[in-house]
Amino acid sequence: MIFKQLFDTKSSTYTYIISSGIGREALLIDPVIENTQDYLDILNSLKLKLVKVIDTHIHADHISGLKELKTQTNCLTIMGEKSLSEIVALKVKDGEKIKIENIELTSIYTPGHTDDSYSFLMKDRVFTGDTLLINGTGRTDFQNGNSKDQYHSLFERLLKLPSETLVYPAHDYKGNKVSTIGDQKKNNPRLQVNSVDEYVELMKNLKLSSPKMMDIAVPANIKGINLKEFEETIKK
Ligand code: FE2
Numbered sequence: 001m002i003f004k005q006l007f008d009t010k011s012s013t014y015t016y017i018i019s020s021g022i023g024r025e026a027l028l029i030d031p032v033i034e035n036t037q038d039y040l041d042i043l044n045s046l047k048l049k050l051v052k053v054i055d056t057h058i059h060a061d062h063i064s065g066l067k068e069l070k071t072q073t074n075c076l077t078i079m080g081e082k083s084l085s086e087i088v089a090l091k092v093k094d095g096e097k098i099k100i101e102n103i104e105l106t107s108i109y110t111p112g113h114t115d116d117s118y119s120f121l122m123k124d125r126v127f128t129g130d131t132l133l134i135n136g137t138g139r140t141d142f143q144n145g146n147s148k149d150q151y152h153s154l155f156e157r158l159l160k161l162p163s164e165t166l167v168y169p170a171h172d173y174k175g176n177k178v179s180t181i182g183d184q185k186k187n188n189p190r191l192q193v194n195s196v197d198e199y200v201e202l203m204k205n206l207k208l209s210s211p212k213m214m215d216i217a218v219p220a221n222i223k224g225i226n227l228k229e230f231e232e233t234i235k236k
Helices: 033-045 066-073 147-160 181-187 196-204 214-223 227-235
Strands: 002-008 013-019 025-029 049-054 076-080 090-092 097-100 103-109 118-122 125-129 166-169
Touching: 002 033, 013 033, 013 166, 025 097, 033 049, 033 066, 033 227, 049 066, 049 097, 066 076, 103 147, 118 147, 147 181, 147 196, 166 181, 214 227
Parallel strands: 025 049, 049 076, 076 090, 125 166
Antiparallel strands: 002 013, 013 025, 097 103, 103 118, 118 125
């Protein structure tokens, strides 16, 4: 299997490139538009063909590369069925499988950070979007976020996975790259709560400022934006 974790320094986003390595099909998770050419160069150097691209949710802190990658490679764009995206070709239900060659990802509906947040389980690892971060959890104070829903997504879905399952989040701000469900259960400060009410209280008191890109990124990611339109937007 080919597995690459790429980091966008501006938004601290992790993007994942996955391929079985048997055939030449590849899948990307959470691409950032500014890095489109880097992704294509990496895929080219590995002689991979991009066939599918997934966003875990509508991002507020960066512009997704989905539309541009679709334009350049004709890959299939995928999000969860609750996504408001107007451009994705396939919206998957909870439990639905996404396949490339002998690799299979299962979608897990994990609302809370946003109401369109999905995680994706692939054998020994789970891509948790902004639902479960390493030693943190995604904020729940905009985009129909809901701390109660997030508690259930965490405690009834993600933390029920085998403890050795590798956790690959959509962001990290401290240089962490990977953890495990077991390690997060034990050491993630947000998960050391005894009830849903305690979690809701904890999330209520975070007092975070809004992401800088939010007003541009959310509508752009719902409508879809290509590189040319993006460059015009940031010039303004
Ligand atoms: Fe997010």
